[in-house]
Amino acid sequence: MSCYITKEMSRLALAEMKNFYSELLDLYRKFEIDIEGDIGRRNMLMSSLQEKTFAKQIKSRFQSTYSNGKTGEPDIIIPEVNGELECKLTSKNKSGSWSLQTDYKALSNKGSLDYLYVLASRDFQEFAVLFFEKLTCDDFHPPAPGSKGKSRMRLATAINKCTIVHGDMFDKSIGYVQAASEIISCPKSTASQLEKATSRIEYWKNNNSISFALEQPNV
Numbered sequence: 001m002s003c004y005i006t007k008e009m010s011r012l013a014l015a016e017m018k019n020f021y022s023e024l025l026d027l028y029r030k031f032e033i034d035i036e037g038d039i040g041r042r043n044m045l046m047s048s049l050q051e052k053t054f055a056k057q058i059k060s061r062f063q064s065t066y067s068n069g070k071t072g073e074p075d076i077i078i079p080e081v082n083g084e085l086e087c088k089l090t091s092k093n094k095s096g097s098w099s100l101q102t103d104y105k106a107l108s109n110k111g112s113l114d115y116l117y118v119l120a121s122r123d124f125q126e127f128a129v130l131f132f133e134k135l136t137c138d139d140f141h142p143p144a145p146g147s148k149g150k151s152r153m154r155l156a157t158a159i160n161k162c163t164i165v166h167g168d169m170f171d172k173s174i175g176y177v178q179a180a181s182e183i184i185s186c187p188k189s190t191a192s193q194l195e196k197a198t199s200r201i202e203y204w205k206n207n208n209s210i211s212f213a214l215e216q217p218n219v
Helices: 007-030 037-057 104-110 156-159 174-187 191-204
Strands: 074-080 084-089 101-103 113-120 125-134 151-154 163-167 168-171 209-213
Touching: 007 037, 007 125, 007 163, 007 191, 037 074, 037 084, 037 113, 084 101, 101 104, 125 156, 125 168, 125 209, 156 163, 156 209, 168 174, 174 191
Parallel strands: 084 113
Antiparallel strands: 074 084, 101 151, 113 125, 125 163, 168 209
8 A cells, every 4th residue: 555645744734724624613603604504515615725735745745746726637646656636525424424425437537546535523623534545436336316426435345445544444344243253153042043143244244334433633
């Protein structure tokens, strides 16, 4: 995995984003606008700053790095590693899950892209930073009708290309397999329990239950 973003880079970029958001929040409150009433819109406002702050940190290592913010251009370009980095900022949706999406057509045209997903808490105080190397269309579901070309990540496969730069990740399926294995090894387990445990092991060995832990970028 050739991740060119360090935890320290992320920490500094996130701290700068937090400071900006604090000032933005005060401005919106001054005009009696609830910016946190629509987290999706809030994240859209903050996404350009994500590109700017992370480009600034990457530039400290690769001096030719730049981000011009132009429509149709890559979010961040790193000539030294011949890299283009797509930046995404997201928060948990109403169902409590994370929506890791991309523009399917743009990715199809590129063939593969590196992605930097920043997962932010609703109050924009805690984060996880996920770096995915060379994702392809195979790592995403085809766009659903009405999705405007946006497609969801197949996290079970894409996670193998992921580096957790900030925060943490847990795969609950490991615990599920372990619990089912204990049932199978128990001499008192009934035939019905053994059958269900075997089925659970087979299922969870081929499926992930990924959750992410966010943390503050203490500087």
